[in-house]
Amino acid sequence: MNSTYIEQSSPKTQSVEALGKLIEAGMNVMRMNFSHGTHEYHKKTVDNLRSYLASSKSPRTVAILLDTKGPEIRSGKLVDHCDKNLVAGSTFTFHNDESRLGDSTQVATTYKSLATTVVPGDRILVDDGLIGMVVQSVDTEKMEVVCTVENDGVLGETKGVNLPGKIIDLPAITKKDAADIQFGVENNVDFIAASFIxxxxxxxxxxxLIRGTGIKIISKIENQEGLDNFDEILDASDGIMVARGDLGVEIPVEQVARFQKMMIRKCNIAGKPVVTATQMLESMIVNPRPTRAEATDVANAVLDGSDCVMLSGETAKGAFPTLAVSMMARICREAEADINYSELYPSLRRHLQLPISVSEAVAANAVKTSWDVHAALIVVLTQSGATAINISKYRPIAPVLAVTASHQVARQCQVLRGIYPLVVESMSGTENIIHRAMLWGVKMGMAQKGDAVVVTSGVLEQIAVQFKMYKASLLPKKQRKIWNLLLTAILGLQLYAIFQLSTDLKTLKCKVEQNQVRLQDKAAVVPKKEHLPHGHYLKNIATRLDDPQIPLYPDQEYSYDDFESIFELKYLGQVVVKNSALEAMLNKHDIYTDEEYLSDKETKDNYAKKFESYLEQKDHKKEHMERYAVKWASKETGFGLFAKVDIQPGEIIGIYTGVLHDGDENTDFTWYYASSEFASGHLELGVDSLTEGNYFRFVNHHDTRFNVICDRVPYNNRWHYFYIAVRPIQKGQQLLTHYGDDYFESRSKN
Known part of the structure; x- marks a missing residue:
């Protein structure tokens, strides 16, 4: 069961026993509607929910959603507090005098600017559109609006009033909303459902108002202005609620389905949870079974991509609240069984705006790998919930167990499709956490012994353990301190592993494939490929992971021929040629071979072979970067760059991405080339020890200070090489291209 169920509490379902029944029926999130009830009433509801969870033996977590009243317009009180019958064709007046009780001819409204907002011919809708009126005249002195009633209807007290197509002059947060939100902060609610955004x-x-609390904002889209500004609202929000009640009054009802699908699709692409709400099983307020149309509506919301479906009146005032929740769950399970997850993943990938974060890239490929190995379970170790969000975005078919030490994060995972939270005492001791998660997965029926389980982590301690175990041992002792310090800066970098549940569930064993920590023999790790694309391709090259201006597009292969200048971006610098011999070489149009030197006139101590600014492919020559030549007092010559901006330790300067190569043991993980010549004139790129070489070739000075350290992460049949600053580099500082002791003798420090 992947979908999430949000249910509204009410006096009818406020007791500990009633809330327990809703939870057992499937409720994941409890909604408190602050359009009704006092703070004392809602506090009792919160206490009852937590009382049940504390006394229950089940480790279930239930989130709390505070739904604000928002800047809504409502009608006033009525004479004798009794409903009034309105007749089609009669005259009806709206005014601002709330002390004057309403009847069948007039009523006050809470919107003081009504007379200056509408004009003759506009429509005013009351009680979710059940009563329609057309404006006949406006008196801005008396602040009265005279209308003609369009249809017979019954007017109740404090009913919603909608002005379709009008921009309402109301504050985003009313005084009541601010007080209600403060109540939510004090009582540790998990979400604010913000009305009429x-x-x-x-x-x-x-x-x-909630900064520093960790509370998430679910924006409710309920009017035309919200639709018009949907993209910016989505970007600012943690999630979206398709609030079809008021939305269906504010816009033509026949357009609701189209806009619902649009909002769900955009939320899916953005990787933000989306709730579909209002009249999902409306008839179950009075009937024990929904209509066929309602069942189809719920199923279509799931098929469209909703993370959550919400019940309102069905559980707040309905005769069958528990039955409505269980019915919702049954319908969703059937709909989920019909989803083609194998098509969903590439569909989401097609809409990516590259480059994406490392966290999301690893999460996406963890989902893909779960497909490739038929994993029964995905385990996510997360502190903030971000990794779980990224995993959920790509809609894995396998259940996802999100392990966290934060109760708040666990509750907030409840709105993520396919995510099941598990709370642990601490995120330290990665192996024990993974072991416990797998045991729990087996206990809950998510996996059984022999199943493959994909494990991914966004937890810093997990990164440190894995890198220290498999990388730091390769470094000289004097460099390990730099590397360990560097680990503290790589908060976004993730690794993931594929484990196989052993028969006794005590030994974690790495299973196979391309995306893993090496826990077994190397030969078992390397995938054997019958064919690989011929050519050296780049899929992701960036100088900053979050730079939106990098011209890359999803699901395409890029060769060097596709780029004007790959490294002419923020961090890698533009420089000028300062050496006539070098300039002459750059002006040549033929292919330079490994035997050609900078200048025949220079001595052996003062030359260098062709440098990394070029990569030859057939008869085409591309510049990766502009460069300069430099001589030191030692008479050495090198090539390199000027830093274009200040660079801080821990900043990722660049990424190479290359195709895995099926070769002998020494070249299993090197890149696959179009010819025997790479930029440096040889095929051997993979060097684990930084004393032997450096992939980026421009990163080190001629003294002992390192500028950049390199490491690589495998996933999706590609190596991803990360180049990360380890010390401050000032704008304009020279960064020397490295050629090794063979060319610059012992003065060249790698």
Whole structure:
């Protein structure tokens, strides 16, 4: 069961026993509607929920969602507090005098600017659109609006009033909303469902009230202005609620389905949870079974990509609240069984805007690998929940166990499709956590012995353990301190492993394939490929992981011929040629071979072979970077770059991505080339020890100070080489191209 169920509490379902029944039926998130009830009432609901969870033997977590009243417009009180019958064709007046009780001819509204907002011919809808009126005249002095009633109807007290297509002059956060949100902060709610969000600044105002609390914002789209500004609202929010009640009144009802699908699709692409709400099983307020149309509506919401489906009146005032929840769960399970997850993954990948973060890249490929190895379970170790969000985005068919030490993160994972949270005392001791997670997965029926389990982690301690175990041992002792310090800066870098559940569940064994920590013999790790693309390809080259201007597109292969200048970006610098012999070489149009030197006139101590600014492919020559030549007092000559901006330790300067190569043991993980010549004139690129070489070739000075350290991460049949600054580098500082002791003798430090 992958979908999440949000249910509204009410006096009818407020007791500990009633809430327990809803939880057992499948409720993941409890919604508190602050359009009704006092703080004392809602506090009792929160206490009852937590009382049940504390007394229950089940480790279930249930999130709490606070739904604000928002800047809504409502009608006023009525004479005798009784409903009034309205007749089609009659005249009806709206005014601002809330002390004047309403009847069948007039009523007050809470919106003081009504008379200056509408004009004759506009429509006013009351009670979710059940009563329609057309404006006939407006008196801005008396602040009265005279209308004609379109249809017979019954007017109740404090009913919602909608002005379709009108921009409402109301604050994003009312005084009541601010007080309610403060109540939520004090009582540790997990989500704020922000009503009537119209633009990103509305979300930001709420964000200011909850900053530092970890509470997430679910923006409710309920009017045309919210639709018009949807992209900016989505960007500012943690999730979206398709609030079809008011939305279906504000826009033509026949357009609701189209906009629902649009919002769900954009949320899926953005990797943010989306809730579909309102009248999902409306008839179950009075009937024990939903209509066929309602069942189909719920199923289609799941098939469209909703993370959550929500019940409102069905559980708040319905006669069958528990039955409605279980019915919702049954419908969702059937719909989920019909989803083609193998098509969903590439569909989501096609919409990516590259480059993506390392965290998301690893999560995406963890999902893909779970398909490739038919994994029964994905285990995610997460502190903030970000890794779980990224995994959920790519809709794995395998259940995902999100392990975290944060109760808040665990509860917030409840709105993520396919994610099952597990709370542990601490995130230290990675192997024990993984072991415990696998045992729990078996206990819950998610996996059984012999199944493959994909494990991924965004936890820094996990990164440190893996890198120290498999990388630091390769470094000289004097460099290990630098490397360990560097680990503290790589918060976003993840690794993941594929484990196989052993028969006794005590020994974690690496299973196979391309994306793993090496826990077994190397020969068992390297995938054997019958064929690989001929050519040296780049898929992701960037100087910053979050640079939106890098011209890369999803699901394409890029050769060097496709780029004007790969490294002419933020960190790698533009420089000028300062050496006439070098300039003459650059102006040549033929292919340079490994035997050609900078200048025949220079001595052996003062020459260098062709440098990394070029990569030859057939008869084409491309510059990776502009370069300079430099001579030192030692008479050595080198090539390199000027730093274009200040660079801080821990910043990722660049990434190479290359295709795995099926070769002998020494070249199993090197790149696959179009010819025997790479930029440096040889095929051997993979060097684990930094004393022997450096992949980036420009990163080191001629003294003993390192500029950059390199490491590589395998996934998706590619090596990803990361180049990360280990000390401050100032703008304009020279970064020497490295050629090794063979060319510059012992003065050249790698």
């Amino acid at each position: 119209r633009k990103a600044s509305d979300v930001n105002e709420i964000r200011d």
